[in-house]
Amino acid sequence: MCYTDSGLYYTGYRSKTQTGVVCQNWQANYPHSGINTYSNQGIGNHNYCRNPDNDVKGPWCYTTDPNKKWDYCGVPKCRWNVECYTERGTLYRGTKSQTAGNKKTCNNWYSNWPHPHSYDNDYNAKAYGIGRHSYCRNPEPNGDNRPWCYTTNLFTRWAYCDVPKCEYSAISYF
Numbered sequence: 825m826c827y828t829d830s831g832l833y834y835t836g837y838r839s840k841t842q843t844g845v846v847c848q849n850w851q852a853n854y855p856h857s858g859i860n861t862y863s864n865q866g867i868g869n870h871n872y873c874r875n876p877d878n879d880v881k882g883p884w885c886y887t888t889d890p891n892k893k894w895d896y897c898g899v900p901k902c903r904w905n906v907e908c909y910t911e912r913g914t915l916y917r918g919t920k921s922q923t924a925g926n927k928k929t930c931n932n933w934y935s936n937w938p939h940p941h942s943y944d945n946d947y948n949a950k951a952y953g954i955g956r957h958s959y960c961r962n963p964e965p966n967g968d969n970r971p972w973c974y975t976t977n978l979f980t981r982w983a984y985c986d987v988p989k990c991e992y993s994a995i996s997y998f
Contacts, residue, residue, distance in 0.1 A: 826902035831875035831882040834899060835866050838873045838883070842898030847871040847885035855890040873897035908990035913962040913971040914952055916987060921958045923975060923983035930958040930973035930985070939974045939981045960985030 827834040839847045849871045850860055860867065862876035873883040883899045909916035921930040933954045934944045943963050948954040952963040960971035971985045 826900045827875070827882055828902050830878050830880050831899065831901075832878045833866075834873070834875055834883045836872065836883075836899060838897050838899055839871045839885070840897065841873075841885065841887055841895035843895060845887045845889050845892065845895065847873060847897070848888050850874075850886070855888060856886050856893050859886045873899055902990075908988045909962075909971055910990045912965055912969050913987070914965045916961065916971045917953050918959065918987060920960045920971070920985050920987050921973070922986060923960075923973065923980075924986040926980065926983065927986075928975040928977045928980050928983055930960060931976045932956060932958045933961070933974075938976070938978050941974060960987055 850867045873885045875883045884896045886894045906918045934956045
């Protein structure tokens with residue numbers, strides 16, 4: 825599992841530091857005492873890595889090594905909106921360029937052939953990642969619910985793309 829932002833809300837089950845040292849239980853007093861000073865940040869009767877102080881380098885834990893009080897856990901940061909999309913996909917910036925199911929090739933967003941459209945402008949380039957490429961995007965935040973593209977196929981104007989939705993699960997998107 826990966827973490828988002830700084831990892832403040834990370835709730836994975838990693839229980840070792842980046843160097844392989846087992847994490848100390850957050851409620852234990854050995855080998856380090858007085859460590860349970862955090863509350864309401866996923867701290868409890870476990871030794872899983874957390875980031876209760878919102879450290880910019882991500883989740884960490886107190887260690888069972890008496891000579892090293894704490895260390896980072898090496899949990900990877902999620903690469904949301906690159907390998908998968910969130911919400912309606914308006915922030916997706918990955919490089920998928922093929923539709924789902926029928927596997928049609930996506931057309932360049934700045935091309936109006938074979939399907940004319942009005943997305944080839946600077947506003948859409950900045951707001952939705954539309955550009956001189958054929959990557960799947962969603963420039964219709966109020967209309968469509970996932971990334972799509974115009975196709976190069978004369979008989980298929982547009983189709984949704986084969987981009988998975990990001991989920992907080994055991995699947996790591998990093």
